[in-house]
Amino acid sequence: MKYKLLFLLFNILFINISAQDYIFGKVTTEEKIEMPDVIVINIRTDERATTNKDGHFMILAKIGDELRFVKTGYERFNKKITPENVSSPLNISLIRSLATIEEVEVKKGLTGDLKIDSKTYGAPKKVQKLRNDIDRYIVQKSDPRVLAARPGEFVQPKGQGFSIGKIKDKWDDIDFTDYLIKSLGEQYFTDLQLEKAEIQNFIRYALVGFERKKILKYGFCSDQDLMRFQRAVLTRIASYRAPKTQK
Helix, strand or coil, X not given: CHHHHHHHHHHHHHHHHHCCEEEEEEEECCCCCECCCCEEEEXXXXXXXXXXXXXXXXXXXXXXXXXXXXXXXXXXXXXECCHHHHHCCEEEECCECCCCCCCCCCCCCCCCCHHHHHHHHCCCHHHHHHHHHHHHHHHCCCCHHHHCCCCCCCCCCCCCCXXXXXXXXXXXXXXXXXXXXXXXXXXXXXXXXCCHHHHHHHHHHHCCCCCCHHHHHHCCCCHHHHHHHHHHHHHHHHHHHHHHHHC
């Protein structure tokens, strides 16, 4: 009878310790603006969730777990789950990362007089004169005798011209991969339990089926494109790990 009672108490204690609940919450900026696409990570279980367009999220966790909130351009924030968080929603506010601005030295202040200030901060007179001379020279028409062929010199006949083929994109996938690592930071990928040596390989895997023609053509990745890539990462990280776990 004593053994059965101890066994029952042990099971009740084990269930209470291992029980997990859904933690609800909302993520906003310092100005109380809802933040979509914030990654929420349970550090203990690696459970992940993403905030919706209104900044709301839901994730499995238990008391004592630590949640990490990650968003590009904002400082990472960690929150430990307490009994109060289980019974009431979490309200998280992320702080924007500080950008370093290059220091500019002003030796002389502005006077408010346009003539004086233009002389102080404008280009030197000799430089400005040279610029004006170059501008006048460029707009002048060349003398036909200068451009004429010399006696005995071959002259290319005029025609319809020829095609030079398709214009090359400004970026290729290597350039795009380097941009993603630089923009998101290696820490973003190591938080996904990736080794640094496999970050580029995973990015190539995540780019399969990812629309990027305009990104490569113009060599520019917008914030919306970056968010699309982050969603693709969360979609494909599980299948990327699958072969490893099967081994």
